[in-house]
Structures are given as structure tokens and as C-alpha cells.
Amino acid sequence: MQCMECHERPAALHVTEIVNGTKRERHLCEQCAQQKGYVANQEEAYSLHDLITGLFGVNQVDLQQGQRMIQEEAIKCKQCQMSFHEFRKIGRFGCAHCYESFKSRLAPIFRRIHSSSLKHHGKIPKRQGQKLHVQKELDNHREELARLIEDEEFEQAAVIRDKIKAIEEKKEGDHS
Amino acid sequence: MSLENFMNDAISPWMREEGPNNDIVLSSRIRLARNFNQHIFPTLKKEEELIKITDFFHEEYHGSSFQTYKNFDLIYMRDLSEIKKRALVEKHLISPNLVNENMGAVLMSENEQASIMLNEEDHIRMQLYFPGLQLSKALEEAFYIDDWIEEKVDYAYDEKMGYLTSCPTNVGTGLRASVLVHLPALVITKRMKRMIPVVNQLGFVVRGMYGEGTEAVGNMFQISNQITLGKAEEEIVADLESIIMNLIEQEREARKRLIERSSSMLEDQIYRSFGLLQYSRIMESNEAAKRLSNVRLGIDLGMIEHVSHNILNELMILIQPGFLQLYAEETLTSSERDKMRSTLIRERLMLEK
Numbered sequence: 457m458q459c460m461e462c463h464e465r466p467a468a469l470h471v472t473e474i475v476n477g478t479k480r481e482r483h484l485c486e487q488c489a490q491q492k493g494y495v496a497n498q499e500e501a502y503s504l505h506d507l508i509t510g511l512f513g514v515n516q517v518d519l520q521q522g523q524r525m526i527q528e529e530a531i532k533c534k535q536c537q538m539s540f541h542e543f544r545k546i547g548r549f550g551c552a553h554c555y556e557s558f559k560s561r562l563a564p565i566f567r568r569i570h571s572s573s574l575k576h577h578g579k580i581p582k583r584q585g586q587k588l589h590v591q592k593e594l595d596n597h598r599e600e601l602a603r604l605i606e607d608e609e610f611e612q613a614a615v616i617r618d619k620i621k622a623i624e625e626k627k628e629g630d631h632s
Numbered sequence: 633m634s635l636e637n638f639m640n641d642a643i644s645p646w647m648r649e650e651g652p653n654n655d656i657v658l659s660s661r662i663r664l665a666r667n668f669n670q671h672i673f674p675t676l677k678k679e680e681e682l683i684k685i686t687d688f689f690h691e692e693y694h695g696s697s698f699q700t701y702k703n704f705d706l707i708y709m710r711d712l713s714e715i716k717k718r719a720l721v722e723k724h725l726i727s728p729n730l731v732n733e734n735m736g737a738v739l740m741s742e743n744e745q746a747s748i749m750l751n752e753e754d755h756i757r758m759q760l761y762f763p764g765l766q767l768s769k770a771l772e773e774a775f776y777i778d779d780w781i782e783e784k785v786d787y788a789y790d791e792k793m794g795y796l797t798s799c800p801t802n803v804g805t806g807l808r809a810s811v812l813v814h815l816p817a818l819v820i821t822k823r824m825k826r827m828i829p830v831v832n833q834l835g836f837v838v839r840g841m842y843g844e845g846t847e848a849v850g851n852m853f854q855i856s857n858q859i860t861l862g863k864a865e866e867e868i869v870a871d872l873e874s875i876i877m878n879l880i881e882q883e884r885e886a887r888k889r890l891i892e893r894s895s896s897m898l899e900d901q902i903y904r905s906f907g908l909l910q911y912s913r914i915m916e917s918n919e920a921a922k923r924l925s926n927v928r929l930g931i932d933l934g935m936i937e938h939v940s941h942n943i944l945n946e947l948m949i950l951i952q953p954g955f956l957q958l959y960a961e962e963t964l965t966s967s968e969r970d971k972m973r974s975t976l977i978r979e980r981l982m983l984e985k
Contacts, residue, residue, distance in 0.1 A: 576794025
């Protein structure tokens with residue numbers, strides 16, 4: 457197969473790109489792939505950042521064995537146009553929307569960096585997160601209720617149950 | 633300018649205040665990374681987007697005050713000379729990365745305790761310093777400042793992932809809690825080398841004084857959290873505090889043992905360093921850091937009297953290249969700096985007499 461870009465050299469890299477949900481295939485030779493940024497230039501200095509991107513599991517493409525078929529998904533972020541490949545190369549997101557765009561690929565990266573739990577358990581923005589605050593309070597109360605029932609502390613459980621009811625009613629009221 | 637005036641200008645007021653355990657812990661820092669939801673991150677260097685961030689902060693916060701943090705001043709990186717920028721890095725008010733950001737700026741409180749970097753790796757990176765070991769206090773205060781900013785900014789926040797940051801290593805809390813500690817006895821007794829891997833295993837990092845990639849000079853180490861996702865801010869801070877308390881205990885123990893076992897050798901090292909700082913005419917920066925660390929240990933152990941214990945924190949900043957050149961009011965070559973450094977140290981020690 458010939459390279460789609462220069463129409464001279466044989467294609468060594470076969471890429472499936474998904475941009476805004478449309479799939480397109482690209483077949484490129486080594487030189488053109490490097491120019492288009494699909495493959496990191498091997499002569500680029502090894503920096504501290506490579507250590508981080510190393511964690512992201514960048515495939516070291518062995519171009520000498522050009523016959524090998526490499527499938528590289530290049531999902532692009534709708535908001536800032538950054539591709540997943542670029543993200544892995546730079547090691548940083550382009551915008552807040554990237555988290556949504558690359559969602560399916562991110563879990564292993566976060567697990568490598570942060571280990572264990574992948575859910576934020578910390579602060580909620582005071583103004584923006586008012587609804588979330590209520591949800592967190594509800595969750596906390598429900599946990600406590602379950603614990604109290606288990607411990608057969610029914611009197612206290614009733615108090616908590618009423619609290620949950622009150623919060624839920626207030627929530628309903630806010631909606632209507 | 634006289635050295636006294638220059639120093640009063642150069643040393644942030646909070647550095648001269650007393651803090652808990654400040655015989656070992658020099659400072660506590662809390663940093664929160666935040667981003668605007670609707671703007672593209674600084675990663676892609678889109679100037680038209682980044683200018684919106686600095687314009688907004690100029691409009692809303694330049695000249696404003698919040699609680700004890702008065703008269704916030706917005707300073708653009710492009711307006712500062714190389715030497716001035718360097719001096720701000722040496723004071724830890726901005727990061728080395730911000731210096732190179734054309735669109736970067738910093739919003740700084742008058743007392744230099746709070747600084748909010750704009751368009752560094754993230755749109756907003758606020759940091760707060762306290763003397764000694766005061767991480768919980770610093771976190772509490774940082775949260776107030778965060779809420780104050782959030783009144784007007786829609787943060788990039790996701791219910792599940794927390795605060796969204798440009799680098800995945802900061803997502804979740806966006807928190808970096810760090811402590812600067814002076815551990816000479818653990819270094820002398822070669823125990824620090826064994827401590828570092830243990831601290832690492834607990835998800836915390838040990839680095840030199842100026843953060844990522846810097847060497848530990850003058851037996852000073854910066855210890856900070858690595859993990860930002862899955863743990864609440866209070867948990868991260870509590871874990872770090874308990875590690876630091878443990879290190880403090882070990883350092884005190886090691887100091888005690890040093891005095892018991894090799895008192896005269898230790899005393900010789902300390903006084904030798906004190907003499908060199910008072911009388912030498914050329915002082916290279918690594919040697920200065922080493923000598924200052926010894927003198928500080930001498931002060932902590934009661935061997936050297938009538939010298940304030942702040943001398944290590946203050947001089948470690950003043951003898952950095954940026955400040956030396958600010959003091960000289962001209963650019964200096966490396967050998968000129970070594971002479972200037974020794975002059976400045978001698979003069980500073982004279983002030984104590």
C-alpha cells in the first residue's frame with residue numbers, strides 16, 4: 457500500500473481517526489507520519505515529561521519493522537481539537553472537555569498515577585456545587601441510617617430518617 | 633540601600649513569624665490548582681484565551697483585599713526584568729515555570745503569604761504559606777480564598793473526577809501540600825537515605841528546596857503529596873502531617889545521639905562553619921548552604937547563642953543569584969556572585985552583634 461500523503465513511499469503506519477464521531481482511515485509512510493505528528497520524533501530529548509507520559513503507556517512504535525500493522529485511535533476533543541495522541545505526547549489536557557472526550561481511555565492512566573480509588577472525595581465548590589452539597593449530605597445521612605439500624609439504635613435512626621425526608625422534600629420543592 | 637532595608641524588603645513578613653516546630657519545619661505550603669470551565673487550558677498556548685484570564689483577574693481582584701490578605705497586586709510576567717522574576721522564584725512566590733510564560737501573571741497579597749499564579753500549567757494556581765508546621769491551618773485558609781475566587785469563577789469541576797486540571801497528576805483535589813524541613817542530623821547519620829523510599833511508598837515525594845528536579849542543598853527537603861484523586865484534602869494533609877511529625881521525632885532523636893556520641897566533632901564542625909561564614913571572602917552557593925545548615929544546627933542545639941534562628945531561612949533566599957544581583961543592582965558573573973555572597977553573609981551576621 458502507498459502512503460496517502462506523498463504517494464511515493466510505502467505506508468508503514470495505519471491509523472483510524474475518529475473526529476466528532478466520523479471514522480476515517482489514514483495510511484502513511486514513516487516520514488509523513490512523523491511530520492503529521494502521529495509518531496514522536498525519536499531524536500527528541502528525553503525529558504522529565506517523558507517519565508510522566510511513560511506512565512500513560514505510549515506505544516513505542518518500532519518503525520524499522522514497517523510491515524507491522526499499528527492501529528492508533530486518534531479521538532479528538534470537540535472543544536479544543538486536541539487529539540488523544542497529542543495528549544499522550546504532551547501529558548496535559550487542552551481543556552476541561554478533554555476529560556469527557558477521552559473518558560474511555562483515561563481510567564488506566566488515573567489508576568497508574570493515583571492508585572486505588574478513582575473518585576474525587578474532596579472539596580465541592582461552595583457556590584457552583586450547592587446541589588452536590590445536598591447530595592453529599594443525603595449520602596452521609598443514608599450511610600448513618602444504615603449503620604444505626606444495624607446497631608438497633610432505632611430512636612436515633614428515626615431522627616436521621618426524618619432529616620432525610622426533610623431534605624428530600626425541600627429538594628422536590630426546589631424543582632417545582 | 634542598606635542591608636537592613638534591603639532585607640526587610642526581600643524577606644516576606646510571614647517568614648519572620650514563629651510557627652509550631654520551627655526548629656525543624658521551615659514552612660508549610662498549600663497549593664490548589666483550578667481552571668475556568670469555559671476557557672481552553674494554558675497547555676495549548678492560545679493567547680486570545682489566556683488574556684481573558686488575566687483581564688478578568690485584573691478587573692475583579694487587582695487592588696482587592698480578602699480577610700487578612702490585603703491589597704492583592706496583579707503583576708504580569710512580561711513587565712518584570714529577568715532578575716526580578718528570578719527573585720520571585722527564589723522567594724517561592726512564583727514557580728520557575730511561570731517565568732517562561734509570556735501570558736503568565738501573579739496576584740500577590742501585600743504580606744506575600746498568598747500568591748495566585750495565572751496561566752501557569754493551569755489557569756489558576758493559588759498558594760498559601762505559613763511558618764513552621766501548620767498544614768491544617770493553611771488548608772483551611774486556602775479553602776476560604778478558593779471560595780472567594782469561586783464566587784465569580786465557574787470552575788472546571790466534575791462530580792466524579794473533582795477539580796479538572798491540565799495535568800492528570802493533579803486531578804481531583806488539585807492539592808499539593810508541602811513542607812520544607814531542615815534535617816541535618818538525619819543526613820549526618822545517613823538515615824535520611826533510608827527514610828526517602830519509605831516516604832515514597834506512602835505516596836509522598838521528597839525533593840530539594842526549589843521543587844521538582846532540584847537538589848537537596850543545606851540539608852533541606854521539600855516533602856509533598858503525589859496523589860490528588862480519591863483522598864479528601866483533609867486526609868492528605870493529615871497523612872503528611874503525621875509523616876512530618878515522625879521525621880521531626882527521628883531528627884530530634886538523631887541530634888541527641890550525635891551530641892552523646894560525637895559531641896566534640898560536631899561542635900568543631902559547627903564552629904568551623906560559623907567562622908568561615910564570618911571571615912571568608914569567597915563563598916560558593918553549595919558551600920554557603922552547607923555552612924548555614926551547620927550554624928542553624930548549632931543555634932538549635934544551643935551551642936551558638938545570640939544569633940536568630942531565622943538566619944538559615946533568610947540567608948538561604950538572600951544568597952540566591954537573583955537576590956545577590958538585586959542587592960548589587962547589576963548583573964554579576966558567577967565569580968562576582970561568590971564574592972558578593974560572602975559579603976552579604978558577613979554583613980548579615982554583623983547585624984546580629
